[in-house]
Amino acid sequence: MRIIAGSARGRQLEAFTGREIRPTPDRVREALFSSLFSRLGGFGGLRVLDLFAGSGALALEALSRGAGYALLVDRGEQAARLQRGNIERCGFADRAEQLSGEVLSLLPRLVPRGPFDLVFLDPPYGQGLVPRVLEHLATPGMLANGALVCAETARKDPLADVVGPLEKIGSRNYGITALHTFAYIDKQGIQP
Structure with a gap:
């Protein structure tokens, strides 16, 4: 696994073993970031939240492309170790933080760290976590106006619009994986 574009382009990320972490393949990550670039026009200065971050590849890709800050959250000890190592390997220690713990338990404590402009959400499949996390992300102060949330699910898992x-403003399928993009809608119901 490697960083695809930006300042850390080509940098190999630390490898892992076991079934605890399911990485987003390079080709899916590349398609995701191409779509995000089309919507955002760039990543400069964005505040990124990467939930169920695994190795941290999504947040690190955003930082490589110019995001200003990223917070990586995951519960696994192996994931935390990989994230810290990959943050250092890419030279992003001054713009990235890593937080360990159960995502659903930590979400209420993340509000003061917001608002976030871009959220990656890649939980274990088949546990109904995406809808529950999306509800938490709707907490006032968590998301900036115009924020995008990219949620990865199993293709067969239902997800409300x-x-x-x-x-939901878009969905794409890649084999057994589906990527969904949600936009934050302001209180008047108008998309920023």
Whole structure:
């Protein structure tokens, strides 16, 4: 696994073993970031939240492309170790933080660290976590106006088109994986 573009382009990320972490393949990550670039026009200065971050590849890719800050959250000890190592390997220690713990338990404590402009959400499949996390992300102060949330699910897992102020604006399938993009809708119901 490697960083695809930006300042850390080509940098190999630390490898891992076991079934605890399921990485987003390079080709899926490349398609995701191409789509995000089309929507955002760039990543400069964005505040990124990477939930169920695994190795941290998604947040690190965003930092490599110019994001200003990233917070990586995961519960696994192996993931935490990989994230710290990969943050150092890419030279992003001044713009990235790593937090260990159960994502659903930590979400309420993340509000003061917001608002976030871009959220990656890649939980274990088949546990119904995406809808629950989306509800938490709708907490006032968590997301900036115009924020995007990219959620990865199993293709067969159902997912509503609207969760509070988050509205699905796109979905793409890649084998057994589906990538969904949600946009934060302001209180007047107008997409920023």
